[in-house]
Amino acid sequence: RCWVHAERNLLGYVRKNDRREIITDFKAIRQAENLQATKERLAAFSAKWESSYKRRIKNLVQMEDLFTFFSFPTAIRQTIYSTNLIESFNKSLKKMVRRKEQFPNEGALDRFIMTQVMEYNDKF
Known part of the structure; x- marks a missing residue:
């Protein structure tokens, strides 16, 4: 699953009041400079939202293929984070x-x- 589909899936289970904040936090994960920073941001995201959306965050953290696009040069990441x-x-x-x-x-x-x-x- 790509980031866009993971994002849409996550939004389907989030309360309307939390959507703007959670999507801003989620996009910040993808926009990190490198894989290590991304994993750190994911951990912070998980810590912040796990109490409200435990099952959804757990599923998101377990998706190992979300970080695949970091294997490619920075110049093309913007075009391949989505399928x-x-x-x-x-x-x-x-x-x-x-x-x-x-x-x-x-x-x-x-x-x-x-x-x-x-x-x-x-x-x-």
């Missing part, structure tokens, strides 16, 4: 494949998908 770009591309790819309806063999499908991926990469 929305990937999901959007997959949706458009699925739409293009359906439009084509059938392929003579699996190799033809692979080539079609690769050309779509290469065109997508050229755009960005």
Whole structure:
């Protein structure tokens, strides 16, 4: 799960009065300079909100894959902390494949998908 989806999931279980403050604190975790600072901010976030939302915070702390984007250079972290770009591309790819309806063999499908991926990469 990406940060955006974790954030939306968390907001679904938070009281309206706490939403603004909890989302500000949660975003501060992601905006840390490095992994160590992020883990420290997560610990502070957990300590602050655990009494009100124990189960939600526990689930959030156990998500190890939330920190994956720190493995990449700082320049591209802003674009990959969310999986929305990937999901959007997959949706458009699925739409293009359906439009084509059938392929003579699996190799033809692979080539079609690769050309779509290469065109997508050229755009960005």
